[in-house]
Amino acid sequence: MLFEALKSGKFVVTSEIGPPKGVEMREILSEAEFFKGKVEAVNVTDLQSSVMKLGSLATCRLLVESGVEPVFQITCRDRNRLALQSDILSAYVLGIRNLLILTGDHPKLGDDPAAKPVFDLDSVQLLEAVKKLQEGEDMAGNKLEGEPPKFFMGAVVNPGADPIEPQIIKMEKKIKAGAQFFQSQAVYEPEKFAQFMKKVKGFDVPVLVGIVLLKSAGMARYMNKNVSGVYVPDPLIEEMEKVEKEKRGEKSIEIAARLIRELKGLCQGVHIMPLGWGNKVPKVLEAAGL
Amino acid sequence: MIIMEQKPFEEILSFLKDEKSIFIVGCAQCATVCKVGGEEEVKAMKDKLESQGKKVSGWVVIDPACQSVEVKKNFQANKDKITSTDAILVMACGNGVQSVKDSAERIKMEKPVHPACNTLFLGEVVRAGYFEEKCSLCGDCLLEVTGGICPVTRCSKGLLNGPCGGSSEGKCEVDPERDCAWALIYEELKKRRKLDRMKAIQPAKDHSKLIKPRTLTLGS
Numbered sequence: 001m002l003f004e005a006l007k008s009g010k011f012v013v014t015s016e017i018g019p020p021k022g023v024e025m026r027e028i029l030s031e032a033e034f035f036k037g038k039v040e041a042v043n044v045t046d047l048q049s050s051v052m053k054l055g056s057l058a059t060c061r062l063l064v065e066s067g068v069e070p071v072f073q074i075t076c077r078d079r080n081r082l083a084l085q086s087d088i089l090s091a092y093v094l095g096i097r098n099l100l101i102l103t104g105d106h107p108k109l110g111d112d113p114a115a116k117p118v119f120d121l122d123s124v125q126l127l128e129a130v131k132k133l134q135e136g137e138d139m140a141g142n143k144l145e146g147e148p149p150k151f152f153m154g155a156v157v158n159p160g161a162d163p164i165e166p167q168i169i170k171m172e173k174k175i176k177a178g179a180q181f182f183q184s185q186a187v188y189e190p191e192k193f194a195q196f197m198k199k200v201k202g203f204d205v206p207v208l209v210g211i212v213l214l215k216s217a218g219m220a221r222y223m224n225k226n227v228s229g230v231y232v233p234d235p236l237i238e239e240m241e242k243v244e245k246e247k248r249g250e251k252s253i254e255i256a257a258r259l260i261r262e263l264k265g266l267c268q269g270v271h272i273m274p275l276g277w278g279n280k281v282p283k284v285l286e287a288a289g290l
Numbered sequence: 291m292i293i294m295e296q297k298p299f300e301e302i303l304s305f306l307k308d309e310k311s312i313f314i315v316g317c318a319q320c321a322t323v324c325k326v327g328g329e330e331e332v333k334a335m336k337d338k339l340e341s342q343g344k345k346v347s348g349w350v351v352i353d354p355a356c357q358s359v360e361v362k363k364n365f366q367a368n369k370d371k372i373t374s375t376d377a378i379l380v381m382a383c384g385n386g387v388q389s390v391k392d393s394a395e396r397i398k399m400e401k402p403v404h405p406a407c408n409t410l411f412l413g414e415v416v417r418a419g420y421f422e423e424k425c426s427l428c429g430d431c432l433l434e435v436t437g438g439i440c441p442v443t444r445c446s447k448g449l450l451n452g453p454c455g456g457s458s459e460g461k462c463e464v465d466p467e468r469d470c471a472w473a474l475i476y477e478e479l480k481k482r483r484k485l486d487r488m489k490a491i492q493p494a495k496d497h498s499k500l501i502k503p504r505t506l507t508l509g510s
Contacts, residue, residue: 105456122451124491
């Protein structure tokens with residue numbers, strides 16, 4: 001269990017899969033097989049980047065059935081407070097125990113920009129709502145019947161945000177609202193991350209540093225340009241650029257493992273986002289000595 | 291001010307395809323500032339409609355079209371031109387269109403009304419010809435806690451508890467040209483040494499206060 005692993009104080013590894021656009025589940029379920037016994041839990045993204053896809057909830061249930069512990073990612077983008085609370089209760093009866101609460105990207109950035117952005121709640125308010133559900137009440141204060149659900153609830157933070165103070169203020173609010181662990185946005189600059197961890201030292205909530213497997217120099221440049229708070233330094237881009245196409249996978253593993261070794265002493269775990277390269281995660285862990 | 295723009299002329303013309311005679315209503319307030327319903331634009335519309343073979347029975351610029359008493363006064367003064375026409379084209383905001391329709395009904399001068407504008411937002415006239423949205427009419431003003439910068443309106447997600455992960459160097463993930471409202475709020479509160487306001491958790495909005503259509507009676 002993710003909760004117990006973090007409580008035990010060992011360095012914890014989580015990873016991530018994204019449901020398909022359609023109903024063909026074979027690929028991601030076989031990707032999940034690579035995680036078995038290698039990672040503590042696997043996040044399932046919720047319409048990541050606002051691209052309409054099969055849902056996180058159903059995929060999380062399929063992971064439970066195949067013996068992989070899921071982290072149900074749930075964003076505020078697509079559902080009002082009734083639907084959010086309802087899906088969280090549904091998750092519980094489907095055997096899902098870990099939640100990751102996020103704001104969600106704006107639909108404008110996705111594959112159907114005409115969609116209505118909901119954001120009835122923000123991430124802090126949704127964390128509070130889940131806290132209340134666990135106390136046996138819904139957000140409006142109405143009593144739940146029977147035993148309340150019990151989750152291990154996480155949130156996200158962007159250690160590369162500039163300025164950083166508003167991020168830290170929000171992180172503190174998320175903790176106050178009930179966040180029990182954090183997974184971070186992708187980190188490629190260990191020194192900057194070390195500074196961030198120094199600033200949040202007193203918070204006493206486990207942080208899993210985010211690692212996105214670099215697939216190419218082009219991808220690194222794209223992230224530098226388009227992903228807030230993510231910066232891949234030039235030497236890493238050059239390293240990727242120098243290798244032949246067939247060797248990119250190996251290089252990606254090498255870089256990720258090196259980053260993990262550098263970051264390991266700074267935080268309580270690592271969250272590896274392979275973006276479809278789930279088969280490489282065991283090799284990353286091996287190379288990182290985990 | 292209500293910010294609006296004129297619909298494409300072809301679209302307006304398509305609304306009027308079954309009607310020969312049109313009476314045009316403009317508005318002396320917002321629609322005039324937005325250059326979509328002042329005297330100048332009303333006269334230009336008259337010429338354009340006439341060039342398409344329509345008869346314009348008359349026109350009026352009401353000050354303002356959203357005030358029933360003004361609509362009624364102006365309609366009484368133009369009674370013949372309105373009773374003899376097939377329809378009314380309103381060059382004002384969506385509120386103005388409905389105010390004209392409902393006010394005309396109240397004095398038994400009802401006619402089909404057609405909108406000439408798309409109503410965009412409630413905004414500030416930053417300078418002539420440039421408008422910015424600043425308020426969403428949410429019914430529960432937060433400006434005191436957010437340093438006079440509205441996150442409901444100026445954050446693309448309307449977040450109440452700080453920036454999302456898409457805020458980058460003070461800009462919004464939706465459009466890098468657009469300021470992140472929470473970056474502005476943070477700078478403002480920091481400058482005023484009121485960052486504690488940003489640290490307090492803001493509860494979710496009470497949408498039961500926002501059930502449409504809203505009405506207000508003064509003194510009740």
